[in-house]
Amino acid sequence: MRILSLFAGAATALAVGRCILHLDYKVPHESLSQQMKGLYESLDGYILSLENLKEVESS
Template sequence: MGYALRLRLASFFAGAAVASAGGFYYLHKDYKVAHQSMSQQMSNLYKSLDGRISSLENLNQVESLKPVESAE
C-alpha cells in the first residue's frame, strides 16, 4: 500500500507542477498582450495630443502676425 500511495502522490504533484507551469505561461502571455495593448493606446494618445498642440501653436503664431486693431 505504501508504494501505491507514493506513486499516486508523485503523479498528483507532477500533474500539479505541469498545470502550474502552464498557468504561469498563460498569465505571462496575457500580461504581455495587455501591456502591449496599453502601450499602443498611450502611443496613439500622445501622437494625437502632439498633433493638437502643434495645430494650436500654429494658430497662435498666425494670430500673432495679424495687426492688432485698436478699439476706439
C-alpha cells in the same frame, strides 16, 4: 509513485497556468500601450498646430 505523479502533474499545471496568465496580462497591456501612444501622438500634433496658429496670429 502516486505522490510523485501528483507532484509532477501539479507542477506542470502550475507552469502552464502561469504561462497563460502571463499572456493574458501581456497582450492587453501592449494593446493599451499602443492606444495611449496613438492618443499622445495625436495630442502632440494638435498642440503643435495650436502653437503654429498662435504664432501666425501674433505676427
